[in-house]
Amino acid sequence: MTELICIVCPKGCHLKVDEEKDFAVTGNGCPRGAEYGKKELTNPTRVITSTVRVEGGAIRRASVKTSSDIPKGKIFEAMRLLDNVTLQAPVHMGDIVVHDILGLGVDFVATKNVPPRT
Amino acid sequence: MNGCYDVIVIGGGPAGLAAALEARRTGAARVLILERNNELGGILNQCIHNGFGLHYFKEELTGPEYAGRFIAELEGSGIDVLLGAMVLDFNDGKTLHVMSRSHGYQELHAKAVVLCMGCRERTRGAIAIPGDRPAGVFTAGAAQLYMNIEGYMVGKRVVILGSGDIGLIMARRMTLEGAKVLACVELMPYSNGLNRNIVQCLNDYNIPLYLSHTIVDIRGDKRVEQVVVAEVGPDRNPIPGTEMVFDCDTVLLSVGLIPENELSRKAGVQIDRRTNGPVVYENMETSLPGVFACGNVVHVHDLVDFVTAESQRAGRAAALYAQNGEPQGPCVEVRNGRAVNYTVPQHIRTGNVEKFVEIFFRVNNVYRNRVIRISSGGKVLASFKREHMAPGEMEKVAFPKALFPQIADGEITVSVEEEEAQ
Numbered sequence: 001m002t003e004l005i006c007i008v009c010p011k012g013c014h015l016k017v018d019e020e021k022d023f024a025v026t027g028n029g030c031p032r033g034a035e036y037g038k039k040e041l042t043n044p045t046r047v048i049t050s051t052v053r054v055e056g057g058a059i060r061r062a063s064v065k066t067s068s069d070i071p072k073g074k075i076f077e078a079m080r081l082l083d084n085v086t087l088q089a090p091v092h093m094g095d096i097v098v099h100d101i102l103g104l105g106v107d108f109v110a111t112k113n114v115p116p117r118t
Numbered sequence: 119m120n121g122c123y124d125v126i127v128i129g130g131g132p133a134g135l136a137a138a139l140e141a142r143r144t145g146a147a148r149v150l151i152l153e154r155n156n157e158l159g160g161i162l163n164q165c166i167h168n169g170f171g172l173h174y175f176k177e178e179l180t181g182p183e184y185a186g187r188f189i190a191e192l193e194g195s196g197i198d199v200l201l202g203a204m205v206l207d208f209n210d211g212k213t214l215h216v217m218s219r220s221h222g223y224q225e226l227h228a229k230a231v232v233l234c235m236g237c238r239e240r241t242r243g244a245i246a247i248p249g250d251r252p253a254g255v256f257t258a259g260a261a262q263l264y265m266n267i268e269g270y271m272v273g274k275r276v277v278i279l280g281s282g283d284i285g286l287i288m289a290r291r292m293t294l295e296g297a298k299v300l301a302c303v304e305l306m307p308y309s310n311g312l313n314r315n316i317v318q319c320l321n322d323y324n325i326p327l328y329l330s331h332t333i334v335d336i337r338g339d340k341r342v343e344q345v346v347v348a349e350v351g352p353d354r355n356p357i358p359g360t361e362m363v364f365d366c367d368t369v370l371l372s373v374g375l376i377p378e379n380e381l382s383r384k385a386g387v388q389i390d391r392r393t394n395g396p397v398v399y400e401n402m403e404t405s406l407p408g409v410f411a412c413g414n415v416v417h418v419h420d421l422v423d424f425v426t427a428e429s430q431r432a433g434r435a436a437a438l439y440a441q442n443g444e445p446q447g448p449c450v451e452v453r454n455g456r457a458v459n460y461t462v463p464q465h466i467r468t469g470n471v472e473k474f475v476e477i478f479f480r481v482n483n484v485y486r487n488r489v490i491r492i493s494s495g496g497k498v499l500a501s502f503k504r505e506h507m508a509p510g511e512m513e514k515v516a517f518p519k520a521l522f523p524q525i526a527d528g529e530i531t532v533s534v535e536e537e538e539a540q
Binding site for chain 2: 004005006007008009010012046047048049050051053058059060061063064065072075076079093111112113
């Protein structure tokens with residue numbers, strides 16, 4: 001039995017996960033909590049957010065996120081892929097910034113519109 | 119830009135965006151947003167992490183995406199926006215004195231004004247940390263701006279004072295960018311941040327959280343070189359002999375937010391000493407008729423989703439005021455009972471409530487299995503069970519209009535009681 005705090009939403013439910021019973025979750029307020037509890041003990045994942053350089057834009061950085069959650073163990077490796085990225089303005093929300101991160105089938109996408117500098 | 123509007127919204131962050139859009143939807147013909155920055159979105163622009171919008175949009179968005187949804191709605195809405203604009207002053211006749219890059223000095227007139235100026239961070243000066251005064255001491259939000267908007271890394275070895283959400287978020291952000299976050303230090307025996315942020319910002323990266331600890335000294339000549347952390351007793355004073363020294367170059371402060379009401383005070387808006395924000399009625403109207411306020415300028419929220427909901431009420435009320443004038447009728451005062459630090463609203467005009475009024479408040483400590491009571495004239499009118507309450511989590515109760523006839527002496531009291539006590 002492992003106790004976890006659910007991170008799916010700001011409520012932060014206190015979960016109990018029973019490894020003996022196929023990771024059965026109790027204490028969850030919603031189905032997403034049950035899914036999180038099992039995943040956290042079998043294959044924990046996170047959505048990663050960061051920023052990348054922008055040239056010719058109204059601001060110098062564009063914010064980005066992984067289009068889906070990636071394994072926790074790959075976080076720092078994924079972050080390094082952003083170090084050498086430079087986008088040209090305009091940047092549009094949803095633009096793919098890095099395609100297929102580490103072969104995971106997940107992209108880094110822009111989360112902000114950056115218009116050209118005027 | 120003609121100088122007469124139905125509704126002028128001061129501030130283009132999440133509160134201002136929601137208030138302006140709702141005012142327009144409610145029928146205000148001419149709506150203007152005045153924004154000090156060069157883009158709309160306010161603090162959301164630098165909050166690049168995800169977790170916004172779960173209540174309002176039922177999906178998980180980053181800050182810029184959450185703001186982006188509202189900014190996209192503005193296009194074609196007929197709402198005017200003036201960026202790079204600073205409101206210097208306004209009066210109860212609702213004439214605004216505005217300075218902007220594009221138009222210079224202007225006087226603008228509104229039938230209703232919505233205050234959406236947000237809040238600012240408490241600084242080192244506000245909490246009087248002893249020691250040297252070298253470079254490298256930042257508020258967490260300032261560091262977030264430097265990193266996420268300007269693209270500067272602010273330090274390599276970091277100690278964070280305060281475990282508010284911005285501090286926790288910055289602990290993870292700096293770690294991902296290659297800094298070593300040595301400790302997060304919290305004066306209180308509990309964190310004021312969301313549990314999920316403790317888990318995914320500190321625990322995920324093995325950053326220790328020292329509860330009941332504080333910084334007692336900052337050392338350094340030009341740049342921060344060391345901080346000294348000590349445990350505090352129940353009286354929150356440092357315990358001699360418990361000092362730990364951290365070699366670091368950066369201190370981030372996440373030690374509270376203060377509603378930004380310089381402008382409101384100057385205009386004569388009554389301020390609540392408990393919230394540091396305007397005293398408001400059920401429709402978010404301040405003590406000045408036709409002047410409304412919403413979001414962090416009223417009280418500091420945990421979640422932007424709740425700012426949006428509150429601001430929509432303010433925007434709707436501002437549009438109705440522009441059309442119909444001041445709502446009339448009897449008024450009930452909301453008093454703070456046991457364990458309640460403040461309430462919003464502070465006054466309720468009973469005739470202006472449709473089905474129920476939502477009362478927001480914070481408790482003064484961590485509680486388990488308690489009951490929130492609304493009472494009047496010594497009689498309990500409504501009870502709401504809670505398994506867990508903490509100062510870091512804003513509470514909300516819906517008080518039904520059907521119970522209003524039972525209110526005695528024009529006041530109700532919100533309190534937190536033991537479950538068995540009656």
